[in-house]
Amino acid sequence: MNQPTAHTxxxxxxxxxxxxxxxxxxxxxxxxxxxLPHLIEGLIGGDIAxxxxxxxxxxxxxxxxxxxxxxxxxTLSDRFGRRTVILISSFGLGVDFIVMALAPTLWLLFVxxxxxxxxxxxxxxxxxxxxxxxxxxxxAAAFGMLGAAxxxxxxxxxxxxxxxxxxxxxxxxxxxxCLSLLNFCYGFFVLPESLPKERRSPxxxxxxxxxxxxxxxxxxxxxxxxxxxxxxxxxxxxxxxNSTYVLFIQYRFDWGPQTAGYTLxxxxxxxxxxxxxxxxxxxxxxxxRRMILIGLPLCVLGYLAFGLAPTPWLFLLAIPVFxxxxxxxxxAQSMMTHQVDPHEQGRLQGALTSLAxxxxxxxxxxxxxxxxxFISDHAPVQHLPGAAFVLAALxxxxxxxxxxxxxxxxxxxxxxxxxxxxxxxxxx
Numbered sequence: 001m002n003q004p005t006a007h008t009x010x011x012x013x014x015x016x017x018x019x020x021x022x023x024x025x026x027x028x029x030x031x032x033x034x035x036l037p038h039l040i041e042g043l044i045g046g047d048i049a050x051x052x053x054x055x056x057x058x059x060x061x062x063x064x065x066x067x068x069x070x071x072x073x074x075t076l077s078d079r080f081g082r083r084t085v086i087l088i089s090s091f092g093l094g095v096d097f098i099v100m101a102l103a104p105t106l107w108l109l110f111v112x113x114x115x116x117x118x119x120x121x122x123x124x125x126x127x128x129x130x131x132x133x134x135x136x137x138x139x140a141a142a143f144g145m146l147g148a149a150x151x152x153x154x155x156x157x158x159x160x161x162x163x164x165x166x167x168x169x170x171x172x173x174x175x176x177x178c179l180s181l182l183n184f185c186y187g188f189f190v191l192p193e194s195l196p197k198e199r200r201s202p203x204x205x206x207x208x209x210x211x212x213x214x215x216x217x218x219x220x221x222x223x224x225x226x227x228x229x230x231x232x233x234x235x236x237x238x239x240x241x242n243s244t245y246v247l248f249i250q251y252r253f254d255w256g257p258q259t260a261g262y263t264l265x266x267x268x269x270x271x272x273x274x275x276x277x278x279x280x281x282x283x284x285x286x287x288x289r290r291m292i293l294i295g296l297p298l299c300v301l302g303y304l305a306f307g308l309a310p311t312p313w314l315f316l317l318a319i320p321v322f323x324x325x326x327x328x329x330x331x332a333q334s335m336m337t338h339q340v341d342p343h344e345q346g347r348l349q350g351a352l353t354s355l356a357x358x359x360x361x362x363x364x365x366x367x368x369x370x371x372x373x374f375i376s377d378h379a380p381v382q383h384l385p386g387a388a389f390v391l392a393a394l395x396x397x398x399x400x401x402x403x404x405x406x407x408x409x410x411x412x413x414x415x416x417x418x419x420x421x422x423x424x425x426x427x428x
Contacts, residue, residue: 014129014190014191018146020186021187022126022146022149023149024153024183025093025120027153031160031172031175062113063117065114065115065117065118068354069118071350073124074128078195078347080200081193082194083191084193086125086126086129087191089125090181090183090184091184093180096119097177098173099115100112100116101173101174102170127349130142130146131337131348131349140291140331140334141280144274144275147276159265218351224340226402226405226406228352229399229406231332231356232356234299235359236392237299238363239360240363242364243363243365244367244368244370246260248386255312263316267322270320274324274327275330278324278327279291291328293407295329296399296400296403300396300400301322302322304389305322325396332403336348367391371387371388373387
């Protein structure tokens with residue numbers, strides 16, 4: 001039977017599935033955020049201080065599991081194919097949410113969150129799937145679409161979780177379980193394999209499956225290693241928003257939770273437009289290197305404006321500038337896939353996801369403590385509550401310098417004739 005090509009409805013359905021999978025992974029991550037603290041509080045007898053401590057442990061655990069299992073999933077997908085790993089991940093995530101919905105004790109909820117972090121690491125395999133089937137000159141746009149899916153899931157998840165949690169604290173877990181299992185069923189029937197058997201890794205190597213062994217893979221490709229440093233700094237800076245944004249705008253502008261939700265929604269919408277629309281339209285005109293070197297300085301300006309804006313209106317005007325910094329991520333990721341062999345794409349994406357998770361382990365505490373220091377009586381510089389955003393800007397200045405060095409010998413993205421994507425295997 002003929003294999004589907006890049007332009008068949010089956011191929012388009014596969015890309016749609018990958019988009020939905022990434023969105024659901026982020027939705028599943030975000031949907032429990034509004035209710036998990038209250039559920040923990042109830043399970044430990046209503047002690048708010050102790051609940052806050054447990055919420056921190058839950059967050060660190062989730063990101064640690066992402067850090068550990070992203071390269072495991074990537075290496076498994078190089079050995080056994082992308083389809084198998086993605087489907088097992090979606091099914092495991094659905095079952096795990098059922099366990100958490102029924103968990104009668106804190107320790108069982110803790111174990112459930114542990115497994116959800118491991119199963120939700122499929123973002124690396126989804127990226128490898130895109131690298132398998134999308135031509136090199138179109139990968140940046142495809143990664144931009146995945147970035148948009150990531151943003152949509154992050155916007156919808158907390159809002160939906162808050163709405164459902166109003167009716168019952170366990171309801172968001174049941175909805176997340178249904179969405180993950182429906183996605184598994186959809187993928188089982190429509191998702192082709194993207195990595196033919198002849199292009200797979202001959203064996204599963206634990207040296208590549210651990211997060212530190214994944215760094216060894218990055219070191220084998222000098223340009224990839226330096227661009228991975230840029231990728232890490234981008235993700236680390238992002239946690240200045242995740243960990244301090246709500247508290248900062250309350251302290252600085254006296255904005256409450258409702259305004260925080262609206263402005264974060266604006267960030268999500270602007271980011272989605274940049275990732276899904278601008279990246280695709282600007283790539284053929286500017287190329288990957290220019291996109292990276294335009295996006296990073298814009299991100300620096302955005303963070304500086306967040307940290308130093310004297311009025312609420314200037315803070316709001318900084319949001320689209322900051323979101324334009326999203327032009328840098330997809331082309332950087334695309335450039336890395338060009339340098340890595342086809343049978344190592346899963347390992348590459350696993351390594352990158354581990355780096356993002358590593359940033360998530362250390363970033364929130366670093367930025368939150370910096371914010372706390374600069375609003376305290378012991379602040380080294382007075383009247384700088386946005387110090388966390390200023391630090392994020394400095395990190396991206398360093399990222400810009402590294403990117404200039406990493407891409408100075410890069411070939412133009414569109415000088416070669418467009419290559420054809422690899423054919424997709426037919427599902428038996």
